[in-house]
Amino acid sequence: MARVTIELYGIPRLRAGVASVTVRAASVREALVALGQQHPCLEGSIVCQGLPVPAYRVALNGDLAPLPNAQTLRDGDVLLLLATDAGG
Amino acid sequence: MFWVRVFALSVPGYHGRYLRIDAQSACAECVPLRSATLQRWIGGVGLGVRLLMLENRPGIDPLAPDSALIVALSPLVGSPLTTSAKFAVVGKSPLTQRVCDALSSSHFALAAKRAGVDALVIRGAWTRPVVLLIDGQDRDVPLVTLRDARDLWGLPAAETETRLRATLGPEWHIAAIGPAGEALIPFATISHDGRHAGRGGLGAVLGSKRVKALAVRGNRRTALADPAQVVRLARDLSARSFGPATEKYRELGTVANLLVFNRLDALPTRNFASGQFEAAEALAAVDLAPARRLARKSCAACTIGCEHLYPSRDGSAVRLEYESLFALGPLCGVSDPTVVLEAAALCDRLGLDTISTGGTIAFAMEAARRGWLDPGLPSGRRLVFGDGAALLEAIGLIVTRNALGALLSLGCRRLAETLGGAAPDHAMHVKGLELPGYDPRALHAMALGLAVAARGADHNRSGAYEADFAGQTHRRQGDHRSAAAAIDAEDRAALIDSLILCKFLRGTIPNLYQTAAVMLSAVTGWTFQPDDLLSRARAIVDLRRAFNEREGATPAEDTLPPALLSDTDDPTDPTPRLSRDRLHSLLAAYYQQRGWTPDGWLPAHRRAELLAEIEEPPLRG
Numbered sequence: 134m135a136r137v138t139i140e141l142y143g144i145p146r147l148r149a150g151v152a153s154v155t156v157r158a159a160s161v162r163e164a165l166v167a168l169g170q171q172h173p174c175l176e177g178s179i180v181c182q183g184l185p186v187p188a189y190r191v192a193l194n195g196d197l198a199p200l201p202n203a204q205t206l207r208d209g210d211v212l213l214l215l216a217t218d219a220g221g
Numbered sequence: 222m223f224w225v226r227v228f229a230l231s232v233p234g235y236h237g238r239y240l241r242i243d244a245q246s247a248c249a250e251c252v253p254l255r256s257a258t259l260q261r262w263i264g265g266v267g268l269g270v271r272l273l274m275l276e277n278r279p280g281i282d283p284l285a286p287d288s289a290l291i292v293a294l295s296p297l298v299g300s301p302l303t304t305s306a307k308f309a310v311v312g313k314s315p316l317t318q319r320v321c322d323a324l325s326s327s328h329f330a331l332a333a334k335r336a337g338v339d340a341l342v343i344r345g346a347w348t349r350p351v352v353l354l355i356d357g358q359d360r361d362v363p364l365v366t367l368r369d370a371r372d373l374w375g376l377p378a379a380e381t382e383t384r385l386r387a388t389l390g391p392e393w394h395i396a397a398i399g400p401a402g403e404a405l406i407p408f409a410t411i412s413h414d415g416r417h418a419g420r421g422g423l424g425a426v427l428g429s430k431r432v433k434a435l436a437v438r439g440n441r442r443t444a445l446a447d448p449a450q451v452v453r454l455a456r457d458l459s460a461r462s463f464g465p466a467t468e469k470y471r472e473l474g475t476v477a478n479l480l481v482f483n484r485l486d487a488l489p490t491r492n493f494a495s496g497q498f499e500a501a502e503a504l505a506a507v508d509l510a511p512a513r514r515l516a517r518k519s520c521a522a523c524t525i526g527c528e529h530l531y532p533s534r535d536g537s538a539v540r541l542e543y544e545s546l547f548a549l550g551p552l553c554g555v556s557d558p559t560v561v562l563e564a565a566a567l568c569d570r571l572g573l574d575t576i577s578t579g580g581t582i583a584f585a586m587e588a589a590r591r592g593w594l595d596p597g598l599p600s601g602r603r604l605v606f607g608d609g610a611a612l613l614e615a616i617g618l619i620v621t622r623n624a625l626g627a628l629l630s631l632g633c634r635r636l637a638e639t640l641g642g643a644a645p646d647h648a649m650h651v652k653g654l655e656l657p658g659y660d661p662r663a664l665h666a667m668a669l670g671l672a673v674a675a676r677g678a679d680h681n682r683s684g685a686y687e688a689d690f691a692g693q694t695h696r697r698q699g700d701h702r703s704a705a706a707a708i709d710a711e712d713r714a715a716l717i718d719s720l721i722l723c724k725f726l727r728g729t730i731p732n733l734y735q736t737a738a739v740m741l742s743a744v745t746g747w748t749f750q751p752d753d754l755l756s757r758a759r760a761i762v763d764l765r766r767a768f769n770e771r772e773g774a775t776p777a778e779d780t781l782p783p784a785l786l787s788d789t790d791d792p793t794d795p796t797p798r799l800s801r802d803r804l805h806s807l808l809a810a811y812y813q814q815r816g817w818t819p820d821g822w823l824p825a826h827r828r829a830e831l832l833a834e835i836e837e838p839p840l841r842g
Contacts, residue, residue, distance in 0.1 A: 140484065143469050143477040178465070188465035188728070190691075195485060197692035215481060216469045218728040219690035220659070220680065 134159045135206040139168050140213050145189070148174045161191055162202040164212055179214070190217050233446040234296030234745040235259050239272065240338040242353060242365055244345025244430065245286065249365040254339060260747055261834070264295025266322045267719035267761040268340060269311030270768060273320065274835045276342055279771045283313040283422075284405060284429040286346035292396075292435070293340040295721045296744050298330050299442060301455035303462050304723035306330045306522040313772070314421035316407040316577065316632050317653035317677045320768040321421030324681070324718060325396070326520040329413040329437065332394040336363045336439035346430045350374045350403075352385065353432055357439025358392070370433035375400055377570040378412035381434050389436060397434035398424040399572025400620045405429055406630050408577035408655075412569070415528075415540055416520065419574040421654060421676055446746030454740055458726070462524045466728035470527035471517070475543035478658070480505050482547075485690075486797050487663040489656065490551040491606050492583040493649050493785060496660040496797060500556030504546060525725050531562050539566040544680070547658030548579025553586060553612050560609030567616050577632055580655025582615050584633040584648050585625070591647075593640045599624050646783040652677035652774075661781055662790075663797035664689040665699025669707040669807040673779045675765035684710040684724065697792045699803060704810035715761040716754055760831070762815075766823050767831050776821025779808055 134157040141149055149172040156167035162183035169176035169183075178186065184202060185191055192213040193200055206212075231237045237259070242249045262271040269291045276289035290312045297305040308330040314321035333341065336357030343353070350370035357363040373381045378397040385395050394413070401409035402424030409424030410417040418424075427435075445451045469477050479501055482488040486496035498504075515538050519526040530538040539562045549555065549564040568575045586606045589596030596604040598618070602611045604625065618626025628636050633655055637648035649656045654677025661668030670683030680686065688706030689696035695703075713733055717724055720737060730736050734751035741749045769778075781804060790798035812821045823831075 142481045142484070144472055147472065186465060188468065192692070197485070197690060197696060199692050213481075213484065215690075216477075217691065218466055218469060218725075219481065220475075220478060220684060220686050 134163070135208045135210060137164050137206050138211045139164060140211060142214065143216050145175055145179050145214050148172070148179070158206055160202065160206060161193070161200060161204045161212065164206060165191070168214075185214065188217055190215055231443065232256060232259070232745060232747075233444045234300075234741075235443060236334075236337050236339050236441070238338055239340035239342055240336075240355065240363060240365070241276075241342040241344065242355075244347050246345070249363075251338065251362055258834075259296075259339070261757060261760065263716075263719040263741070263757060264297075264339065265293055265307070265309040265324070265719040265721035266311065266715065267757065267764075268295070269293030269309045269322055270320060270761065270764050271835065272340055272342060273311050273313070274764065274768055274771075274832075276344065277313060280773070281313065283315040283318065283426055286430070287344055288313060288426060288429070290343045290423060290426045290430070291340055292333060294330060294334045294338075295719065296443070296741065297720050297722065298334040300445060300451055300744055301522075302451070302722070302740060303455065303459045303522065303524045304520065304726055305721065306520055307721040307723070308333060309718065309721060310411055310418040310423050312423050312426045314407075314423070314654075314676065315405070315425045316422040319652050319676060319772060319774060320765045321423055321676050322682075322718070323411070323418035323420050323423055324721065325411070325413050325416045325418040326523075326723070327414045327416060328521045329394040329396050331521060332392075332437045332439060334439075334443070335441055336437050337361070337441040338363065341435070343427070343430060343432065343435075347432065350431045350433050352434045352436055354389070355435065355437045357437070357441055359440065363439065368436075373433050374403060378410075378434075378572055379415065379569070382414070385434060385436055393436045393438045395434050395436045398427050398432075399570065401425075401572040402428035403433070404620050404622070404630075406573065406620060407632055408574040408581075410572045410574055412572060415518075415569070417569075417574070420576065420679070420681075422574070422577075424572055445744055447743040450743040451740075454743060458729070459524045461729035462726060464729060467525050467527075467725055470525055470725050474527055474529035474541070476529070476541060476546050478543040479546060482658065482660075485663060487660045488551055489547060489649075489658055489660050491554045492552065492587040492647065493656070493660065493782075494587075496663050498551035498556070501551065503556045504550050504558050504561065520723075523723065525723065527725055533562045533566040534559060537566065539569070541565055544658055545575035545579075548576045548583075549612065552579050552583040552658070554606030555609045555612055556607070557609050560612065564609075564612055564616055567613060571616070571620050573616070573619065576657055577655040578616060578619065580649055581629050581631075581633045581636060582612060584636065585615070585629060587647055588637075588640055588644055593642065593644050594628070595625075597625075649782050649785070650678055651781060652778050654678045656782075659686050660797065662785060662799045664696050665799060665803070665807065666694045666696070666703035666706045666710075668781060668799050668804065669699065669703055669811055670710060672781050672804065672808065673707065673811055674711070675762070675769055681724070682711065682714050682718070683707060684714055684727070695792075697790070697797055699799075699807050701810040701814075704807055704814050707811060708814055711762055712755060712758040716758040719758075719761060763823060763827060764831055766817075767828050770823060770828070776808075776812075779821060780804070
């Protein structure tokens with residue numbers, strides 16, 4: 134499994150109290166499951182069984198193109214957990 | 222002041238008339254509005270621009286006495302629909318010389334609607350400072366009287382509001398200008414209850430009329446065509462507004478954008494020298510929100526509650542939004558949140574638009590760095606990136622036009638023109654309006670949205686960044702899809718700003734046109750179809766374009782500052798770029814998809830159609 138960093142912004146960062154989390158995961162889905170396990174305060178409201186809730190999305194290495202949850206991850210990949218409502 | 226009684230047929234949601242107040246003739250009159258006009262232009266920005274076309278003669282100096290300033294309401298104002306307590310201020314901008322519509326919200330909108338009109342039009346100039354009292358309490362037609370404002374001249378807008386309400390009574394609600402509006406600074410705001418109709422300098426237009434404040438009250442409510450349906454819709458919208466789509470605004474406010482934009486190279490830093498600020502964490506929302514926040518507030522009739530108040534150095538509460546944070550922080554290289562809060566508080570007290578203030582000072586810092594401008598300040602400090610004390614001193618000089626303040630008071634475009642040489646290439650504006658906090662090199666749909674927006678560089682009239690951030694378009698390889706996204710965002714904003722609802726609801730309304738049609742039909746009793754509303758939104762965009770063309774605008778104004786454009790824009794390059802060729806391609810796609818001429822003009826038949834409706838003879842009761 135790959136060693137992956139998940140960067141948190143906004144509400145997830147506020148709730149988890151950390152700017153980033155390192156997990157071991159083979160896919161985006163596994164990474165988000167691991168995130169929910171490490172920070173149960175995010176499970177249900179931010180991620181739900183490996184999927185972001187509709188108000189959130191995940192970007193891989195700064196690329197904002199839609200990402201399949203089964204996307205395979207490699208060592209060093211960085212996932213950004215972002216609110217879908219950008220701007221203001 | 223005399224008033225003329227003119228009857229108008231009120232329909233649900235509307236009073237069917239607007240109030241024109243004219244200093245030259247010392248007369249106020251109610252002017253009927255046709256049902257067809259209201260159906261077509263809805264309210265808010267749409268109705269306001271339509272009235273501006275009618276009330277302003279072409280080519281007028283925005284600060285001339287007969288330049289009209291319009292406050293436009295909407296059919297949803299006063300309804301139980303959440304976030305609908307909003308008003309649009311519309312006029313010709315002294316900063317851009319183009320159309321300007323700026324929104325604000327809360328009790329002033331409700332009281333102005335209850336005064337018994339759908340819009341206010343103010344023309345002429347008084348010989349001494351006045352407050353216009355517009356009293357619709359227990360009256361069929363509002364009574365307009367003048368209050369001497371010499372005792373208020375020089376005060377911040379907030380203090381003006383407090384003093385007036387203390388003497389007039391709590392049922393009065395006030396929109397006022399600060400010292401910047403009095404001094405005719407072209408980026409002065411009009412404020413109500415701590416919220417600002419901020420962009421484009423309409424505060425200076427009010428100041429040119431020597432109107433310190435508008436005070437309104439009234440108790441004339443418009444009917445709802447289907448009250449039960451409106452209540453059902455309001456309950457549904459309120460419930461959705463409490464959900465996760467608006468949580469960011471409730472819990473952190475828009476300042477939460479800062480770190481995300483920084484991560485995506487989209488945070489304008491040091492006059493757009495970079496899209497990343499090395500000290501962004503110091504200004505981060507998570508640091509600002511829980512530890513520092515004093516309170517959270519809502520506009521009247523709003524269930525989101527996005528306003529976050531922080532303590533300034535003197536202990537007073539300061540409202541801070543992302544745009545103020547970016548403009549007075551990274552854009553000027555300032556990383557101390559205490560300085561940014563103090564700068565935002567100072568702008569509020571003076572009545573200055575924070576984006577234009579920060580954008581102009583950041584440009585001056587760059588001009589000083591390049592040796593085009595003497596950066597000396599009266600204190601002996603120098604205006605350099607990162608110097609928070611210099612930033613605060615510079616803001617204070619703008620309204621008095623002391624020393625460097627005389628140049629800063631011009632806004633970045635005119636300041637750059639004054640400096641000459643290569644300076645205009647580095648002035649970060651579109652059509653004279655300073656750029657908001659979205660680096661267009663990293664967000665190509667937004668780049669197009671900024672370039673074409675009628676009121677100039679504008680994140681509120683074009684939310685094309687949504688497509689960039691959502692990955693619907695390639696944000697660093699913009700193409701025809703970016704043009705479609707920019708048009709969609711502009712059309713949606715035109716409708717939302719005419720309804721008027723808060724854009725923070727956008728994530729909670731899956732089908733805006735369908736939802737808006739149901740809302741408008743329930744409020745007014747007229748039948749609106751989603752496709753009709755899309756046509757109306759596009760007509761509003763076209764009308765703003767027609768206004769600008771009437772004022773001498775050409776498609777050559779649809780561009781970005783030369784310093785932001787490159788010869789190439791290889792997307793594999795780690796530094797985001799936008800080439801001139803790509804911007805031209807985006808513009809061509811935009812014009813084609815809008816149905817404008819290939820070189821960016823409104824088609825003649827379209828312009829004629831719009832003007833014919835405007836020039837219909839007025840109704841008389």
